[in-house]
Amino acid sequence: MTVVTEGASTRAATNRIGLEKGDYRGRPTTLCQGCGHNSISSQIIAAAYEVDLAPERVVKFSGIGCSSKSPAYFLNRSHGFNSLHGRMPAIATGALVANRSLLGIGVSGDGDTASIGLGQFIHFLRRNVPMVYIVENNGVYGLTKGQFSATADKGQVIKRQGENPFLPVDVCQIGLDMNCGFIARSFAGDPRQVKELLKAALSFRGTALLDIISPCVTFNNRDESTKSYNWGKEHEAPLHDVTLVPRREEIHVEYGEGEATLVELHDGTQLMLRKIGRDYDPTDRRAALHLLEESRAQQVLATGLLFVNPNQPSLQEMLGQVDRPLAALRAEDLRPDRASLERVVAEFV
Amino acid sequence: MNRDVPAAKLAARPDATSEPRLNEFSLVVATVNGSGSQTSNMAIMRALFRMGIPVSGKNLFPSNIQGLPTWFTIRASARSRLARHAQAEVLVGMNPETFLEDVANVPPGGVCFYADHFAQGLDRTDITYYPMPVQELVRQANPPKELREYIANMVYVGVVAQLLGIELEAVRQALMTHFRGKAKAVESNMSMVEAAAQWAHDHLQKRDPFRADRAAMTEDKILVDGNTAAALGAIYGGVSFAAWYPITPASSLAEALQEYLPELRRDSQTGKATYAVVQAEDEMAALGMAVGAGWMGARAMTSTSGPGISLMAEFAGLAFFAEVPVVIWDVQRLGPSTGLPTRTSQGDLLFVRFMGHGDTKHVILLPGSPTECFEFGWRAFDIAERLQGPVFVLSDLDIGMNLWMTDPFRYPETPMDRGKVLTAADLDRLGSFGRYADVDGDGIPYRTLPGTEHPLAAYLARGSGHDEQANYTERPEAWERNMLRLWRKTETARQYVPEAIVDRADGADIGLIYFGSVDLPLQEARQVLAEDGTATSSLRLRAIPFGDEVGDFIRAHAEIYVVEMNTDGQLRQLLQIEFPVEAARLRSLRKNDGLPLTASWIADGVRRKERG
Numbered sequence: 001m002t003v004v005t006e007g008a009s010t011r012a013a014t015n016r017i018g019l020e021k022g023d024y025r026g027r028p029t030t031l032c033q034g035c036g037h038n039s040i041s042s043q044i045i046a047a048a049y050e051v052d053l054a055p056e057r058v059v060k061f062s063g064i065g066c067s068s069k070s071p072a073y074f075l076n077r078s079h080g081f082n083s084l085h086g087r088m089p090a091i092a093t094g095a096l097v098a099n100r101s102l103l104g105i106g107v108s109g110d111g112d113t114a115s116i117g118l119g120q121f122i123h124f125l126r127r128n129v130p131m132v133y134i135v136e137n138n139g140v141y142g143l144t145k146g147q148f149s150a151t152a153d154k155g156q157v158i159k160r161q162g163e164n165p166f167l168p169v170d171v172c173q174i175g176l177d178m179n180c181g182f183i184a185r186s187f188a189g190d191p192r193q194v195k196e197l198l199k200a201a202l203s204f205r206g207t208a209l210l211d212i213i214s215p216c217v218t219f220n221n222r223d224e225s226t227k228s229y230n231w232g233k234e235h236e237a238p239l240h241d242v243t244l245v246p247r248r249e250e251i252h253v254e255y256g257e258g259e260a261t262l263v264e265l266h267d268g269t270q271l272m273l274r275k276i277g278r279d280y281d282p283t284d285r286r287a288a289l290h291l292l293e294e295s296r297a298q299q300v301l302a303t304g305l306l307f308v309n310p311n312q313p314s315l316q317e318m319l320g321q322v323d324r325p326l327a328a329l330r331a332e333d334l335r336p337d338r339a340s341l342e343r344v345v346a347e348f349v
Numbered sequence: 350m351n352r353d354v355p356a357a358k359l360a361a362r363p364d365a366t367s368e369p370r371l372n373e374f375s376l377v378v379a380t381v382n383g384s385g386s387q388t389s390n391m392a393i394m395r396a397l398f399r400m401g402i403p404v405s406g407k408n409l410f411p412s413n414i415q416g417l418p419t420w421f422t423i424r425a426s427a428r429s430r431l432a433r434h435a436q437a438e439v440l441v442g443m444n445p446e447t448f449l450e451d452v453a454n455v456p457p458g459g460v461c462f463y464a465d466h467f468a469q470g471l472d473r474t475d476i477t478y479y480p481m482p483v484q485e486l487v488r489q490a491n492p493p494k495e496l497r498e499y500i501a502n503m504v505y506v507g508v509v510a511q512l513l514g515i516e517l518e519a520v521r522q523a524l525m526t527h528f529r530g531k532a533k534a535v536e537s538n539m540s541m542v543e544a545a546a547q548w549a550h551d552h553l554q555k556r557d558p559f560r561a562d563r564a565a566m567t568e569d570k571i572l573v574d575g576n577t578a579a580a581l582g583a584i585y586g587g588v589s590f591a592a593w594y595p596i597t598p599a600s601s602l603a604e605a606l607q608e609y610l611p612e613l614r615r616d617s618q619t620g621k622a623t624y625a626v627v628q629a630e631d632e633m634a635a636l637g638m639a640v641g642a643g644w645m646g647a648r649a650m651t652s653t654s655g656p657g658i659s660l661m662a663e664f665a666g667l668a669f670f671a672e673v674p675v676v677i678w679d680v681q682r683l684g685p686s687t688g689l690p691t692r693t694s695q696g697d698l699l700f701v702r703f704m705g706h707g708d709t710k711h712v713i714l715l716p717g718s719p720t721e722c723f724e725f726g727w728r729a730f731d732i733a734e735r736l737q738g739p740v741f742v743l744s745d746l747d748i749g750m751n752l753w754m755t756d757p758f759r760y761p762e763t764p765m766d767r768g769k770v771l772t773a774a775d776l777d778r779l780g781s782f783g784r785y786a787d788v789d790g791d792g793i794p795y796r797t798l799p800g801t802e803h804p805l806a807a808y809l810a811r812g813s814g815h816d817e818q819a820n821y822t823e824r825p826e827a828w829e830r831n832m833l834r835l836w837r838k839t840e841t842a843r844q845y846v847p848e849a850i851v852d853r854a855d856g857a858d859i860g861l862i863y864f865g866s867v868d869l870p871l872q873e874a875r876q877v878l879a880e881d882g883t884a885t886s887s888l889r890l891r892a893i894p895f896g897d898e899v900g901d902f903i904r905a906h907a908e909i910y911v912v913e914m915n916t917d918g919q920l921r922q923l924l925q926i927e928f929p930v931e932a933a934r935l936r937s938l939r940k941n942d943g944l945p946l947t948a949s950w951i952a953d954g955v956r957r958k959e960r961g
């Protein structure tokens with residue numbers, strides 16, 4: 001890992017495309033101190049830097065809410081669209097179909113994705129739009145000063161609204177239902193895992209869903225909430241130790257037979273999932289469903305890569321569109337010739 | 350042969366004074382929907398067109414899949430008076446449920462063809478009845494059971510053709526067009542047409558004045574619906590992204606895109622698509638996707654009707670405020686709410702003009718024919734990319750779904766206008782970039798496209814308050830600066846939208862202002878009024894915001910009528926806002942019953958108001 005070390009040198013370190021980590025920064029955050037979202041933004045910066053992403057090849061998306069503000073706080077050199085509440089999927093779908101050469105990173109929240117935007121979220125997954133879809137999940141509306149979202153725990157108590165009587169929406173379960181090919185859950189208090197999962201997601205071609213429990217320090221950080229720091233710390237049960245091995249590096253990490261699972265992604269990078277205590281195969285959809293049920297019953301925050309299936313066509317592949325970005329096509333590609341119009345019009349008799 | 354009608358009825362003769370009516374009549378086919386009568390009606394209409402007779406067709410159909418009454422009105426007119434005609438001079442009664450009402454709508458001297466098992470409604474002595482032994486002729490033809498009902502409708506094609514003088518060869522050509530040259534389908538239908546014509550030849554004697562005869566008035570015209578025209582216009586305008594959700598009467602626009610794009614827009618080397626069409630989960634998503642694609646630099650569009658437009662309001666505001674080029678077709682139907690989905694209206698004008706909360710003003714194009722649907726189909730992208738914002742095109746069910754005899758489409762003569770887009774080389778040269786800075790003073794800023802390889806290129810598009818650099822700000826002066834620039838931009842828009850079509854009559858005190866599908870009845874009404882000695886001028890709006898010609902026209906006429914198909918007089922309201930000094934002079938002629946206007950309604954309205 002490359003780290004900027006203080007005083008060691010006047011020159012900051014650079015990655016393989018010659019960029020400093022600072023080239024991946026955004027504007028100063030305006031979110032609360034200690035907000036899980038800021039930690040996630042930092043890991044997006046670190047992951048992009050470490051996998052040598054050209055920021056101009058990235059495009060950021062968000063909806064509305066605290067989480068959706070965060071694209072302003074990372075990758076300043078990437079275009080982005082802070083869109084409408086619950087409508088990031090539509091904007092991202094159109095944009096990424098219009099330019100398939102760009103890498104999409106979308107940041108949404110639990111209100112944005114699981115309440116107002118649940119329909120669009122489901123259809124986005126169903127279409128397998130290639131994008132890293134991050135849900136910064138804290139179970140509460142922050143910008144409107146603390147109301148329940150659809151991922152709030154049943155029985156959760158918040159100041160103004162009292163106790164929540166409804167069962168939560170599990171975005172990972174919806175991901176499984178919609179055959180999403182990359183479903184991961186993590187915890188903002190586990191930055192290393194967040195970063196490695198992000199790096200893996202950036203190499204995935206298709207929708208990569210990351211449900212990151214990201215505590216709201218202002219409105220939902222009571223110890224009994226499953227979206228609080230303390231609950232997360234006490235109940236997190238990582239499924240495996242995640243490491244992304246870029247294609248350029250020889251796999252020299254030693255692992256014993258049966259101790260780790262290697263998943264090869266489209267760009268040749270490999271995701272190494274080293275076993276921790278339990279035997280879990282993230283390529284088995286039924287196992288993932290079972291895991292979600294089990295962790296719900298046992299009140300455990302199972303984190304890591306829950307499910308992966310890299311062999312599904314993306315939306316652009318299904319649409320059969322040209323390899324060049326549609327947005328870059330010129331008039332001669334776009335306007336059929338004069339003779340063709342005469343042929344068409346001749347039929348209108 | 351008909352067994353139920355007394356011989357006396359068959360012998361009834363029309364008014365002896367009626368003049369021969371050569372190539373000048375309205376024909377209404379009353380049937381039930383889902384019975385395949387559309388094929389038969391199209392065959393009659395296309396056959397008349399093939400014979401060189403100007404023709405129009407209006408399908409008045411229910412919001413239903415099968416079994417409810419449908420009326421198809423065909424008008425043939427050597428004088429090219431092709432607006433909907435309220436009366437059925439020639440009725441083809443195929444629906445027993447509505448037959449009494451249908452017969453009552455035949456004017457004296459008219460004609461009624463009817464299925465000969467009908468027992469009532471046959472007692473008028475001032476019209477000519479022709480029975481058609483539909484069941485018997487179908488039994489003799491013995492078509493496959495599943496085709497029986499469809500083939501039955503060919504009986505009236507044959508009988509009507511024989512009695513009116515429609516050439517069977519023209520009917521055959523019409524069926525060839527309809528079935529796209531599928532010989533088997535053409536033959537199975539044509540054999541029924543021929544058998545029915547032969548029967549009519551053998552058993553019926555012509556006793557009415559209506560006749561079709563070969564003319565030469567359609568050679569430089571085409572027959573096409575506005576939704577197909579709009580789709581083709583978009584294709585020749587380089588649409589590269591379209592998203593839509595099924596809705597009557599707009600679905601056929603997106604379906605025409607899907608029909609023609611594969612043939613017209615394949616990459617020559619790879620055979621892959623130079624476009625993408627996505628059927629969205631709803632209209633919010635449809636416009637959202639189009640906005641995403643337009644922001645990325647694609648030529649992006651969506652198409653919908655009233656309820657879809659309502660759902661699109663939030664995204665329309667976003668596209669206006671974030672300044673994203675996108676084209677939105679609204680094929681208007683009768684509202685509010687679900688309203689009457691299969692009936693026409695011009696009721697979305699006010700809503701679309703100001704669609705979005707806060708201060709939002711949209712550019713609207715108003716095509717008046719399928720030919721203009723084609724033209725605005727491509728022009729809308731140029732305007733949207735030039736102005737960087739949404740451009741709405743308001744068509745309606747009448748233009749969109751009915752076949753119109755119209756001028757052939759003209760290939761776009763101007764190169765595509767991609768608007769103010771900065772490349773990496775531009776950024777090198779300029780050394781700075783502010784997405785929302787008004788560099789040229791016209792309110793239109795410069796944009797960069799995502800993926801532009803330059804450290805200065807990026808910005809975060811947003812619907813929230815922003816400064817010239819697209820950064821979030823709540824500063825009052827920054828907000829006002831931005832809104833005033835947007836206001837300047839909406840003024841700039843006037844110079845980029847199509848001008849109104851003005852036709853001034855010598856010495857006319859009366860000016861008629863209108864838009865869209867009102868064109869046919871209004872121009873016909875002007876002819877009718879002129880015959881009475883009342884000269885009128887007309888101004889057909891083709892876009893909002895208005896150009897200078899609109900104010901000039903209003904000031905040049907003592908009496909101004911605003912003719913439109915909505916209940917609230919929406920165009921008049923927009924004109925009153927724009928021309929407050931003239932507001933009280935703007936008189937309203939409006940009707941909103943779901944049917945295309947008729948010339949007689951407009952002419953009567955003008956006469957009535959002129960009399961005071």
